[in-house]
Amino acid sequence: MLSVEIFKYCNFKKSVLIGSPCRMGCLCLRKSASYPSVPxxxxxxxxxxxxxxxxxxxxxxxxxxxxxGGGKEPPSHLHKYNFYSGLLQLNPLLPTILNSMFGDKVKITFLDFAMFLSTFQAHSLKTSNELKNAMMDKKLKLIFNMYDNNKDGRITRYDLVIVVHKLFSNLLDHVQIMRIVDSMMKEMDYSDSNQILFADFCKALECFDMTEMMVTRIPEFHGRTTDELQ
Incomplete structure (x- = not known):
C-alpha cells in the first residue's frame, strides 16, 4: 500500500529527533561525563x-x-527554534513533526517531548496490552495530525501535496507527485468525500499491527547523572 510506505518514510525522518547525537551536530553522550538528572x-x-x-x-x-544548547542548568522548556540545529535542520519534515509535537503550544516541557516520542517507541514483552492499545490510538492521532496541515480534522488533497512535496520534491516532478497524491486519496478515502477523515485513516491502516509499525527504538543511557555523583 503506497500510503503505508509514505508513512514508513515519515517515521524514518521523525526518528532523527532521537538518533545519534553526533549525527545531529549535538554534544556526544560520553559515559565519562556527567549529565543533569531527571526530576x-x-x-x-x-x-x-x-x-x-x-x-x-x-x-x-x-x-x-x-x-x-547544553547550558549549566537543564531547560524547563524548549521552543521550535531549538530543534533547528545540526543535520536535523535539513530534515524536510521537521516543521511537520514539530507542529504535531507542539500542537497549539508555543513551548514544550520535557514531559511533552518524552510523551510524544514514547508514542512511537518499540514495545517490549513487559508492555501491557492496555498500554499498547492506548499508545496505538495516540499514534494514529499523531500521525493523522502530521498530515492534517491546518488541523481541521481532515486530510485534503492539498494536505497530501504539501507532505509528498516535502519528501520527494528533489526526486520527482509535479506530475509524479500528483500521481502519488491521487493514489493515496484513492486508497484511503473510504467515505468517498474527496478527503480523508480520521475514521478513513484508521480503516486504511487497520489491517496492520500499528503497535509494531512505525516504531522508533529509543536508546538507553548508562552513564552518570549529577545526582549519582553526589
Missing amino acids: QDIMNTLKKNTALSRSQIKYLYIRFYQFS
Whole structure:
C-alpha cells in the first residue's frame, strides 16, 4: 500500500529527533561525563504512563538538554527554534513533526517531548496490552495530525501535496507527485468525500499491527547523572 510506505518514510525522518547525537551536530553522550538528572516526579509520571525504562528516560532528558544548547542548568522548556540545529535542520519534515509535537503550544516541557516520542517507541514483552492499545490510538492521532496541515480534522488533497512535496520534491516532478497524491486519496478515502477523515485513516491502516509499525527504538543511557555523583 503506497500510503503505508509514505508513512514508513515519515517515521524514518521523525526518528532523527532521537538518533545519534553526533549525527545531529549535538554534544556526544560520553559515559565519562556527567549529565543533569531527571526530576523524580517527572520520572514517576513517565514510568506510570509510558513503557519507557528509567535509562531511556535519562537518555531523552539528556537529548532535551542538548537541544537547549547544553547550558549549566537543564531547560524547563524548549521552543521550535531549538530543534533547528545540526543535520536535523535539513530534515524536510521537521516543521511537520514539530507542529504535531507542539500542537497549539508555543513551548514544550520535557514531559511533552518524552510523551510524544514514547508514542512511537518499540514495545517490549513487559508492555501491557492496555498500554499498547492506548499508545496505538495516540499514534494514529499523531500521525493523522502530521498530515492534517491546518488541523481541521481532515486530510485534503492539498494536505497530501504539501507532505509528498516535502519528501520527494528533489526526486520527482509535479506530475509524479500528483500521481502519488491521487493514489493515496484513492486508497484511503473510504467515505468517498474527496478527503480523508480520521475514521478513513484508521480503516486504511487497520489491517496492520500499528503497535509494531512505525516504531522508533529509543536508546538507553548508562552513564552518570549529577545526582549519582553526589
